[in-house]
Amino acid sequence: MITLKAYLFISLVLFVTGLVIIISRKNIVAILLGIELILNSAALNFVAYSKYTAVNLDGHVFALFIIVIAAAEAAVGLAIVIRFFQVKESVHIDEASDLREELTR
Amino acid sequence: MSNQSLNAFMPIIIMMGLALGLYGAALLVAHLLSPSKPGGKKDMPYECGEEPVGSAWSMFNVRFYVVGLIFIIFDVESVLMFPVATIFRKMNAMGEGTYILIIFLSFISVLLEGIAYCWKKGDLDWVKSYKRSADS
Amino acid sequence: MFSDILFLSSSSLIIASCVLMMWTKNLMHSCVYLLGVLIGIAGLYLTLGADFVAATQVMVYVGGVVILMLFAVMLTGGKDFQSRSQKILGLLPLMGSKYTFMWGSATAMVFGFCQIYFFRHLFFELKVQETTSNQYAPTIEKIGELLITDHVVAFEISSVLLLGALVGAAIIARPRKERPAFLEPDHHDDHGEDHH
Amino acid sequence: MENTIAGYFLKFEPLKYLVTNSSAWLGFDTTVLIGFIIFLTFGIVFLGFLATVGGFGTIAERKISADLQARIGPNRVGPYGAFQLIADGIKMLSKEDIMPRDADKFLYYLAPFLSLFGVVCTIAVVPFSENFIMADLNVGVFYALAISSLVGVGIFLGGYASNSKWSLLGGMRGASQIISYEIPVTLCIMMIVLLAGGLSFGAIIDEQAGMPWNWYIFHNPFTFIGFFIFFVSALAETNRAPFDLPEAESELVSGYHTEYTGIRFGLFALAEYIEIFVVNGVAVSLFLGGYHLPFSFLEGTIPGNLLQFGTFFIKTCVLYYVVIWIRWTFPRLRVDQLMSICWKYLTPIAIFNLVGVAIWIVCFDGQSMFNLLFTGASHSGGGH
Numbered sequence: 015m016i017t018l019k020a021y022l023f024i025s026l027v028l029f030v031t032g033l034v035i036i037i038s039r040k041n042i043v044a045i046l047l048g049i050e051l052i053l054n055s056a057a058l059n060f061v062a063y064s065k066y067t068a069v070n071l072d073g074h075v076f077a078l079f080i081i082v083i084a085a086a087e088a089a090v091g092l093a094i095v096i097r098f099f100q101v102k103e104s105v106h107i108d109e110a111s112d113l114r115e116e117l118t119r
Numbered sequence: 120m121s122n123q124s125l126n127a128f129m130p131i132i133i134m135m136g137l138a139l140g141l142y143g144a145a146l147l148v149a150h151l152l153s154p155s156k157p158g159g160k161k162d163m164p165y166e167c168g169e170e171p172v173g174s175a176w177s178m179f180n181v182r183f184y185v186v187g188l189i190f191i192i193f194d195v196e197s198v199l200m201f202p203v204a205t206i207f208r209k210m211n212a213m214g215e216g217t218y219i220l221i222i223f224l225s226f227i228s229v230l231l232e233g234i235a236y237c238w239k240k241g242d243l244d245w246v247k248s249y250k251r252s253a254d255s
Numbered sequence: 256m257f258s259d260i261l262f263l264s265s266s267s268l269i270i271a272s273c274v275l276m277m278w279t280k281n282l283m284h285s286c287v288y289l290l291g292v293l294i295g296i297a298g299l300y301l302t303l304g305a306d307f308v309a310a311t312q313v314m315v316y317v318g319g320v321v322i323l324m325l326f327a328v329m330l331t332g333g334k335d336f337q338s339r340s341q342k343i344l345g346l347l348p349l350m351g352s353k354y355t356f357m358w359g360s361a362t363a364m365v366f367g368f369c370q371i372y373f374f375r376h377l378f379f380e381l382k383v384q385e386t387t388s389n390q391y392a393p394t395i396e397k398i399g400e401l402l403i404t405d406h407v408v409a410f411e412i413s414s415v416l417l418l419g420a421l422v423g424a425a426i427i428a429r430p431r432k433e434r435p436a437f438l439e440p441d442h443h444d445d446h447g448e449d450h451h
Numbered sequence: 452m453e454n455t456i457a458g459y460f461l462k463f464e465p466l467k468y469l470v471t472n473s474s475a476w477l478g479f480d481t482t483v484l485i486g487f488i489i490f491l492t493f494g495i496v497f498l499g500f501l502a503t504v505g506g507f508g509t510i511a512e513r514k515i516s517a518d519l520q521a522r523i524g525p526n527r528v529g530p531y532g533a534f535q536l537i538a539d540g541i542k543m544l545s546k547e548d549i550m551p552r553d554a555d556k557f558l559y560y561l562a563p564f565l566s567l568f569g570v571v572c573t574i575a576v577v578p579f580s581e582n583f584i585m586a587d588l589n590v591g592v593f594y595a596l597a598i599s600s601l602v603g604v605g606i607f608l609g610g611y612a613s614n615s616k617w618s619l620l621g622g623m624r625g626a627s628q629i630i631s632y633e634i635p636v637t638l639c640i641m642m643i644v645l646l647a648g649g650l651s652f653g654a655i656i657d658e659q660a661g662m663p664w665n666w667y668i669f670h671n672p673f674t675f676i677g678f679f680i681f682f683v684s685a686l687a688e689t690n691r692a693p694f695d696l697p698e699a700e701s702e703l704v705s706g707y708h709t710e711y712t713g714i715r716f717g718l719f720a721l722a723e724y725i726e727i728f729v730v731n732g733v734a735v736s737l738f739l740g741g742y743h744l745p746f747s748f749l750e751g752t753i754p755g756n757l758l759q760f761g762t763f764f765i766k767t768c769v770l771y772y773v774v775i776w777i778r779w780t781f782p783r784l785r786v787d788q789l790m791s792i793c794w795k796y797l798t799p800i801a802i803f804n805l806v807g808v809a810i811w812i813v814c815f816d817g818q819s820m821f822n823l824l825f826t827g828a829s830h831s832g833g834g835h
Binding site: 016020021024027028031034035038041043044046047050051054057058061062064065070071072074075077078079081082083084085086087088089090092093094095096097099105 | 300308425
């Protein structure tokens, strides 16, 4: 029988994958992919807890809202990516440094 | 709407397997029957006989993209409206019709505001969008 | 038994796609593997009895977000900038210098253990009911009732949030012919080739 | 799986006997296993049936177009060219499978599969008759809507992977067209969901049992408009003329499958033709009463189910004929017209319809137009 821990493990795998993608990729679109994974792991946790610990469906509603927020985030984020590409002609994350002060590295 | 066991989803998994099987079988039979002599001009991308210049993976047209952005917001809003639409008639029979109608209509009115905004600003136009924003 | 099979196949699809997503250098392929991950998560939702959430997952992500991602990858050229070093230690300090990263991770670990220690009741004494029933009640009507009773404010506010997202995305991505004056080429040359 | 085809067949004596005996012999309850085998068998049967229908769709297309243009059409292979599809199939299988030099190999192989996958998975919820339905899910309509959006991904990837300019243009047009026209389709389906109070196909069809005036298309003026919006949007979703911009042969050679040859082109085309049938079937189920006959006749038996299946099939074929008829009658739209039709006409009208239906339900308590006009007339809402 599948236990709660199995779902939490899958959720952990998703989260770690998302985190690794975020910190190891330099392309902004790839970073957005990682964020999607992290949001999905959170939604999976909500639904799993909703089945195993509670009798109501609040977890499902939360998962729905997470999906909604993730879609809105993807829309705005990708719009920013496109605009950024139009301006800078690159999607390298280090190019987004117009507001940075000159620090000693 | 009744209680449903997970087995209700079994046919879907079976159809997924069948799709995979159909694709694999078709490719296998085609591989056995068809000749395979790659090379030469045959492998060139078809451009009506001209030599292709550069790769195709560099084209840029943002207008398709704005449509996608508008779409995804509408998609999500419709997803949220589905559960409310499902219980609409039930609530109406329970005498809560006005309440749920107000909730539903206020949600839709925000949706309409979005489409009205995009319409007014020319995001839904195909050709004009360039001109208008260049003027402003 | 069927739920076990569904769980195993979905989770193996998720893990395989996750590994491939980290592995591949082609961003387009990465998006396609994301598709696999999302479909696998929808399968997990099915095993949890959340059929509406599963269908929503497929509808919003597969029909919307992934297509948008593919568009974005194609429009921006899909070049993936690999980090300078492929080794794990080389990957680590990308978010700052090596020292800030080490201090940050050490602090995070200490705080994490403290939190786990203080909230251990929540973790270990959580009442988990291992349901054995294979019957799932229809969820969509209950979700609808929750949306118009308990979560009605969130429901209405989310529509406003989506309106904001729509307007913002449309404004930002709207095609413009001229480039902003402050980003003319002479200003632009400062950055560029020194990074990679 | 109570309402589905496996549950139906498990009620028969020989299978019951088989289940009891094999359970005793193997030591566990074999109902699920036997159900799996029945599902698998009928999955193959339905898939084969729909593939044949799709194949005949190509012939019907050529014959009807020939008829509309006062030609004869294919007439060499078999009587009236009826075996043309076999010849076509053999031709597809024995043609060389060429891949362009710079193509993305993985995506090039994946794209036809995604297209086929999205369509084949939809078949599982199409209600052929009262008992001949593979899965009567609680979220049936929504599931069909969701999984069929994989076709858009397949088309886009097919266009992208070929690394040809025509393909790329066609793929982008296809993806943006499919996602745009999904909005009116969703809103029209939501209108029906408001009336039916459920997302399962069985519930929606049972609400429209009986005489044609119980059909949802005649329920009120808004649904009447809604049907046409749904139908037009479905044409665009399946890339049919006059919305066939992704494969417009006069401007884009062949659109997203320019570089596809042999069997993979065939699978793209097969998926497209099956999708037309499935979408028409969904339209029939949602608006035109589905499989219901005006009278109850032999319900629950196999001949009765076959009769219902025939009803469903005839209704769907009528819509299929209309689809082909439209293709050979109307000229193709331009891209800007395509987008303005979707976003400036269909979507606002669909939202208006949705609001109208909601107000109708509250004002008239969900009664149909016919009931209101002829109060006291015999309301034969049978089937419950």
